[in-house]
Amino acid sequence: MGLINILTFPGVVVHELARRFFCRLSRVAILDAKYFGIGDPGGYVDYEPPRTAWQLVMIEIGPFFVNTILGAIIATPGVIPLLLFGIDSGSVLDYVLVWLGASIAIHAFPTVEDAKIVKDIANAKETPALTQVLGGPLSWAIYLGSLGSLYWLDVVYGIAIVILVPQLLLMLKG
């Protein structure tokens, strides 16, 4: 995973900066943070326990959406020419955008440990019903996704996002 982190470092940075953003949004103090480093994990944000379960769910799951959406937006203009006219028809900028977008989307999933904490809290009896309804199934999906990351599911997910979103956009526009 260390090599993947190096090759896709923008994704690590975006994931950790997104977590920092959600901490800030929830007024949660950051105890320590590494936004990128060689090794595993490539980055982390260590924060104080948030006041509510919903804030914890947001801090842990928020980066998943940021990485997914940002990765798709950045990769799409690079992927469209390659999808339509062939892999050898792209400009340097197209390939850079594809790499950047895929790197970001690949790092959408949190670590297994973080995903497990969110799943347990989002589904706990004492958690408010609304948080359970909104965060419960999502936290399960993300937990399973993060487990799949051990088998490269994160890479498959990232590549699928950068290929499928442009096709979906073209289909909707057409």
Place this chain on the structure above:
Amino acid sequence: MPETPTCQKCGSKAIEPRYEIPLCRRCRQAMIGHRIPDGILAIALLILVGLALALVRLPRLVEGGAAYQRGLAYEKAGEDEAAAKSYAAALRFFPDDTTVLAHLAIAYHRAGDDDDAQPILYRLVGRTMSGDLKQALGLCQKEINDRRASAQPAQDNAH
């Protein structure tokens, strides 16, 4: 008597309620704004540049790509005039793309508009493209030449 909690950082007694870690508002605010190293800020800036470039290009490419795909669908359905219109629209977004130009030339020719097809065929001479497209263009050019050759004696006779 229980000890009153004080801020872990500065010792202030005005700690914020409902947090596990006792911190005053000012110290928590300082920790929320955890410093981002300059190298990370530089990477974030480059990502923002990538995002800006993507956002500028995105509408144009989606518009052009959808027009090209409509052209392919019309071409498949044998609606050559509609295909030519869609390819011409796609060409506005991909001004010198070999594949779009080739499909446009073929659609013009099949729609009976050789006058518009011929300049594009000249423009495509020497360009690299797929074997299928090259073959289709070759056939196009041959049919245009044949049509013109057969039209020539008729014009001569008319004179």
